[in-house]
Amino acid sequence: xxxxxxxxxxxxxxxxxxxxxxxxxxxxxxxxxxxxxxxxxxxxxxxxxxxxxxxxxxxxxxxxxxxxxxxxxxxxxxxxxxxxxxxxxxxxxxxxxxxxxxxxxxxxxxxxxxxxxxxxxxxxxxxxxxxxxxxxxxxxxxxxxxxxxxxxxxxxxxxxxxxxxxxxxxxxxxxxxxxxxxxxxxxxxxxxxxxxxxxxxxxxxxxxxxxxxxxxxxxxxxxxxxxxxxxxxxxxxxxxxxxxxxxxxxxxxxxxx
Numbered sequence: 001x002x003x004x005x006x007x008x009x010x011x012x013x014x015x016x017x018x019x020x021x022x023x024x025x026x027x028x029x030x031x032x033x034x035x036x037x038x039x040x041x042x043x044x045x046x047x048x049x050x051x052x053x054x055x056x057x058x059x060x061x062x063x064x065x066x067x068x069x070x071x072x073x074x075x076x077x078x079x080x081x082x083x084x085x086x087x088x089x090x091x092x093x094x095x096x097x098x099x100x101x102x103x104x105x106x107x108x109x110x111x112x113x114x115x116x117x118x119x120x121x122x123x124x125x126x127x128x129x130x131x132x133x134x135x136x137x138x139x140x141x142x143x144x145x146x147x148x149x150x151x152x153x154x155x156x157x158x159x160x161x162x163x164x165x166x167x168x169x170x171x172x173x174x175x176x177x178x179x180x181x182x183x184x185x186x187x188x189x190x191x192x193x194x195x196x197x198x199x200x201x202x203x204x205x206x207x208x209x210x211x212x213x214x215x216x217x218x219x220x221x222x223x224x225x226x227x228x229x230x231x232x233x234x235x236x237x238x239x240x241x242x243x244x245x246x247x248x249x250x251x252x253x254x255x256x257x
Contacts, residue, residue: 068219072232075217082214083132083227088151088207090133092163093123097130099249101242102227104136104215107146107169107176109223115236116170122242129246133166134211136223144208145178149185151207152198156190164188231255 030038046053076083084100103119105112122129135150137143150169157165169176169184178199186192198204218225218232226233226242229249233242248257 072218073230075219076227076230076232079214079217082210083134086132086134086207086210088154088203088210090154090162090166092119092131092133092166093129094127095130097128099128099228099246100130100132101246102132102134104134104211104220104223104225104227105170106135106137106139106143106223107150107172107181108139108143111236112224113170115224116167118236118239118242120167121239122246126243126246128250133163134214135208136211136215136220136225137208138223142175142177146176146181147208148199148204149178149181149195151204152195152201153181153185153190155198156194157185157188161188229253229255 083102101119101122103115105115119131123131135147137147146169150166153165154162165185165188168188169181172180172184182192182195185195215225218227220232220234222234224234224236226237228242228245231245233245245255248255251257
């Protein structure tokens with residue numbers, strides 16, 4: 001736990017206890033009796049001043065958040081090409097847009113289903129926005145099956161048709177599994193025999209492995225997670241905050257100008 005601020009009374013008390021030992025041998029460790037005395041003083045001080053613990057915890061959380069932010073910033077810089085131009089991703093909106101928004105999602109994530117409307121609204125209102133969709137199945141075997149189908153579908157569906165598949169599958173009520181994903185693909189004219197063969201291909205495994213690796217490097221703990229410029233936005237935060245971040249990236253190259 002970090003030390004927040006000087007504690008005059010505590011420091012004075014510690015000095016009084018340790019003074020005899022320090023006077024004799026400055027580098028000598030505390031004796032058991034001295035250590036026990038210090039523990040009593042510290043405990044008594046913290047009982048009388050619980051706000052010290054609260055401040056320490058708040059500072060620890062602040063430092064942890066800053067450490068995570070710096071780690072994410074470094075990871076974003078190193079992984080920018082893989083995030084924006086992965087060979088296995090769905091690209092929606094304007095493929096040549098001036099700002100790219102990346103979404104990590106799970107087909108069984110309720111918040112991802114909620115955020116779909118936000119993504120659709122952003123694409124509709126911003127003709128210069130490029131959206132990259134990355135499968136990040138974190139909610140069990142059914143989600144993994146659905147993502148395997150979705151990635152294999154990309155061998156047959158392209159462009160708007162591929163994004164249509166993504167939307168239909170994400171809008172499915174109830175749990176989404178491999179069988180449901182195959183049915184949605186079939187409804188869109190996909191050859192299911194070829195699809196099932198493609199599901200077992202190295203490309204599908206490589207795509208999932210790459211996305212898992214990116215998620216781990218960015219410290220993603222759930223879905224949805226959006227990356228806009230140099231910011232990771234966890235959760236379904238709504239259209240307006242994302243629209244503002246997109247505008248800031250477009251204006252100054254950063255998520256906040």
